[in-house]
Structures are given as C-alpha cells and as structure tokens.
Amino acid sequence: MKKKIFMIVSSLGAGGSERVYWLLSQYFNSNKYEVSVIVLNSNEQCFSTNIKGIRYIDLKTVKASKSFFKLYKILRDEKPFAVFSTNDHINILTGMVAFFLKVPHLIARASNDPRQMREFVGFKNRFYNFFTRLFFFRFDFVVCQSEEMQRSISKLYGISLKKLKVISNPVLPNDLVRNGQSAKGRKQLIGVGRLIKEKGWFRLLDIVKQLPGNYELTIVGDGPLMQPLKNYVTANSLETRVTFLGEISDVSSQIIKHDLLVHCSFTEGFPNVVLEAISVGVPVVAFRVGGIHQVIRDSFNGFIAEQGDNTQLREYIENACNRSWLHQLIKEDTNYRFNLKTIGKAYESLLSIK
Missing domain, CATH: 3.40.50.2000 (Glycogen Phosphorylase B;)
Known part of the structure; x- marks a missing residue:
C-alpha cells in the first residue's frame, strides 16, 4: 500500500x-x-x-x-x-x-x-x-x-x-541554454521577484541609472510596489531602459533572452530565481544574502557583492556583461548540484x- x-x-x-x-x-x-x-x-x-x-x-x-x-x-x-x-x-x-x-x-x-x-x-x-x-x-x-x-x-x-x-x-532539467551575448552592443539585464521592499528594487534602479545607456533592465513580477517603481522610472527618465512584464508563468523563457540576472534582495532564504537563471546558463550578479554563496561560484557562474555595496554590484554587472561565459557548463553544473x-x-x- x-x-x-x-x-x-x-x-x-x-x-x-x-x-x-x-x-x-x-x-x-x-x-x-x-x-x-x-x-x-x-x-x-x-x-x-x-x-x-x-x-x-x-x-x-x-x-x-x-x-x-x-x-x-x-x-x-x-x-x-x-x-x-x-x-x-x-x-x-x-x-x-x-x-x-x-x-x-x-x-x-x-x-x-x-x-x-x-x-x-x-x-x-x-x-x-x-x-x-x-x-x-x-x-x-x-x-x-x-x-x-x-x-x-x-x-x-x-x-x-x-x-x-x-x-x-x-531545479527541474530543461532544454534551454543561453547562447552568446545580446546584439548591437546592448547589455540586457533581468530582475525577477515579487515587487516588495525587501527585494531591493529601488536600489537596483539606482544602479541601472548609473550604468551606461546601453544597459537595459527587464523586471518580471508583480506586487504592491509596481506603481511606485514605474513612477520612479518615469521621474528618472529611464522609460526607454526599463521594462515591466508583470507576473509570468514561464520565467526561464524570459531569463534566457538576457545577458545577466541581477538579484538585489535585502533578505532571502534560498533565491529560486538564481537557480532558474543558472539552470539555463545565464550568469548572476547578486548581493550576499541567504544561501546565495552556496549557489554562485565566483567568476564561474556570477559574482557576489557585499550586502549594501552598490558600487561593487555595479562594477560586477559591467564585468559580467563584458566577458564570455561558459553557458553550457554553468547549466550542467547547476543540474548536477541541484x-x-x-x-x-x-x-x-x-x-x-x-
């Protein structure tokens, strides 16, 4: 039985x-x-x-x-x-x-x-x-x-x-894997999560504002900060660089279109979205939080900035977007460990x- x-x-x-x-x-x-x-x-x-x-x-x-x-x-x-x-x-x-x-x-x-x-x-x-x-x-x-x-x-x-x-x-195995970099010099970033204070969305927008104009951010998720975040984007003239997709069911299919996942949470247990990103070969730059150090291997599948060090995170984003990554190996390593x-x-x- x-x-x-x-x-x-x-x-x-x-x-x-x-x-x-x-x-x-x-x-x-x-x-x-x-x-x-x-x-x-x-x-x-x-x-x-x-x-x-x-x-x-x-x-x-x-x-x-x-x-x-x-x-x-x-x-x-x-x-x-x-x-x-x-x-x-x-x-x-x-x-x-x-x-x-x-x-x-x-x-x-x-x-x-x-x-x-x-x-x-x-x-x-x-x-x-x-x-x-x-x-x-x-x-x-x-x-x-x-x-x-x-x-x-x-x-x-x-x-x-x-x-x-x-x-x-x-993570579940999938057939998706990132291949190469975005065309025409664009640097495409993605952030995924509920739009709430502890996820650090405003500081992510602050960092995007400091990056060169060819860096673009897609935000996936919904929550009470949706309108305040949109207002912040408008007030800082970021409308052409920041896109809101709302909540979607197939997150991996969106992540794979981007060069880098950026994770800015103040608090986490074990961020699933980071696993989702590296499971399709997309590297991650994140603040040190929760169990992130168990997932990210420095220079292999991303970088970890010290919590609250926005300058370090921005530098890691630029570093990550201007180097080559072994996308297939990142994917295989993730599927092996998790x-x-x-x-x-x-x-x-x-x-x-x-």
Missing part, C-alpha cells in the same frame, strides 16, 4: 516556497507514495496541476487563520504518513493542527531568515516569531535552505541544530530518521 504524503502551501502562485513543494510533489509521486497537495487558495496559480498521480485539494479558505478546522478534518480522516508544510503562517497552522493529531512524520520548511526579516515585517514578524517558536517544537524536523538560516533559527528559537536540516532547493532527484532524496531521508 502506498504511503500518503501531504504537502501544504498557501497557493500555487509564483512564490519560491510554492515552487519548491510543487517540484517535490513530483519527486514523491511514485509507486511508493500517494501525493496530495493542499492549497488554501487555488485562484493564485502559476504552476500546472495537470500532473498524473498528484491530487490537489483546495481548502478555499485563502487565509491560514480560517483553515484550521478544514485542515484538521482532512488530516484526521486521511491519516497521512508524512506532512510537509512551508512558509511561516502555514507552518504555524500545521503545527497547531498537529497538537490534536498524531502524524508519523511532520516536517516544516523555513522560507526566510527570521533575523533578516525583522527590518521589513515589523509587528507581523514579532507575531510570527512568537508562534513559530511555540509550534516548531511540534515538528520532527525543520528544513533550512542555508547554514546561515540554520544558525539564525537555532539561536532565535532555541532549537537544536540536530532538528534543523540544511537542504537546498531543487537536481530534483538529489534534493528529493534529502527530503525523503528525513522520513527514515527517528
């Missing part, structure tokens, strides 16, 4: 945590496991649910605060072998439900470094910290995306390092640890 695996996410939107569990659900989809993905809101959907063997359950509750009884009933009736949850509010919800149920294997995935997030979330962060500290103890393991996150969570919540397992995010089979096995191994 197949063992039931449940993965709980807020939606199937464009977020990094949602993408990780969407990929992992495909790894566990086998003769050994019966996989169900529980979502609170199916209206936000960037990932296909047309995957044979995987059941998608929409609670239609939207908010975690309204989901307790529905989630409790499903887990009580289905009696899963393992439950995986991700993101602060979903982890808190799952931890609360687990106080009233026995789940053989209960695993949370932390999506951000809580110490880094303090500056950007304020009261909500203190709320999440309080309840996360309380309910993380209910989980058998908490997956951290970097050693830095592992140390931060251990220190902040007083959790043993043995319970905090560092596992990177996975392939779904390797990452999936690391998650599966947690089910055999007592």
Whole structure:
C-alpha cells in the first residue's frame, strides 16, 4: 500500500516556497507514495496541476487563520504518513493542527531568515516569531535552505541544530541554454521577484541609472510596489531602459533572452530565481544574502557583492556583461548540484530518521 504524503502551501502562485513543494510533489509521486497537495487558495496559480498521480485539494479558505478546522478534518480522516508544510503562517497552522493529531512524520520548511526579516515585517514578524517558536517544537524536523538560516533559527528559537536540516532547493532539467551575448552592443539585464521592499528594487534602479545607456533592465513580477517603481522610472527618465512584464508563468523563457540576472534582495532564504537563471546558463550578479554563496561560484557562474555595496554590484554587472561565459557548463553544473532527484532524496531521508 502506498504511503500518503501531504504537502501544504498557501497557493500555487509564483512564490519560491510554492515552487519548491510543487517540484517535490513530483519527486514523491511514485509507486511508493500517494501525493496530495493542499492549497488554501487555488485562484493564485502559476504552476500546472495537470500532473498524473498528484491530487490537489483546495481548502478555499485563502487565509491560514480560517483553515484550521478544514485542515484538521482532512488530516484526521486521511491519516497521512508524512506532512510537509512551508512558509511561516502555514507552518504555524500545521503545527497547531498537529497538537490534536498524531502524524508519523511532520516536517516544516523555513522560507526566510527570521533575523533578516525583522527590518521589513515589523509587528507581523514579532507575531510570527512568537508562534513559530511555540509550534516548531511540534515538528520532527525543520528544513533550512542555508547554514546561515540554520544558525539564525537555532539561536532565535532555541532549537537544536540536530532538528534543523540544511537542504537546498531543487531545479527541474530543461532544454534551454543561453547562447552568446545580446546584439548591437546592448547589455540586457533581468530582475525577477515579487515587487516588495525587501527585494531591493529601488536600489537596483539606482544602479541601472548609473550604468551606461546601453544597459537595459527587464523586471518580471508583480506586487504592491509596481506603481511606485514605474513612477520612479518615469521621474528618472529611464522609460526607454526599463521594462515591466508583470507576473509570468514561464520565467526561464524570459531569463534566457538576457545577458545577466541581477538579484538585489535585502533578505532571502534560498533565491529560486538564481537557480532558474543558472539552470539555463545565464550568469548572476547578486548581493550576499541567504544561501546565495552556496549557489554562485565566483567568476564561474556570477559574482557576489557585499550586502549594501552598490558600487561593487555595479562594477560586477559591467564585468559580467563584458566577458564570455561558459553557458553550457554553468547549466550542467547547476543540474548536477541541484537536481530534483538529489534534493528529493534529502527530503525523503528525513522520513527514515527517528
């Protein structure tokens, strides 16, 4: 008989945590496991649910605060072998439900470094910290995306390092690979992510403003800063150099059209978009944040600037756009280190640890 695996996410939107569990659900989809993905809101959907063997359950509750009884009933009736949850509010919800149920294997995935997030979330962060500290103890393991996150969570919540397992995010193999550079002397940059303060979009625009006029930026993503960012572009006469595409489903097909992905976040867990870029052979220039140092190999697939050093980041952008890159080798290295089979096995191994 197949063992039931449940993965709980807020939606199937464009977020990094949602993408990780969407990929992992495909790894566990086998003769050994019966996989169900529980979502609170199916209206936000960037990932296909047309995957044979995987059941998608929409609670239609939207908010975690309204989901307790529905989630409790499903887990009580289905009696899963393992439950995986991700993101602060979903982890808190799952931890609360687990106080009233026995789940053989209960695993949370932390999506951000809580110490880094303090500056950007304020009261909500203190709320999440309080309840996360309380309910993380209910989980058998908490997956951290970097050693830095592992140390931060251990220190902040007083959790043993043995319970905090560092596992990177996975990528799916694809046939895309960057080939050469942009024509006619153009330098095409791309930034991808939710348009929110902690992603550092305004400082990226400041840096673009300082670059030569042949450097162009495409911004992919949506969020509350869309209009303020557009206003900033207009106020600084960058309309011909900055393009907004909004949220799109096939990010890789856009990344591959560009010379370089630039990542300017103040806080991250393990930036999936960086993996997406190097998985198609596109180099990355980024500020040091989260687990970025586990992904970027200096001069091989990009450069890492020290956090807040805009001048260094700008210099790295120019360096990266005026040299040759081994795009195929970048792609192969990424698929070797972060392939779904390797990452999936690391998650599966947690089910055999007592």
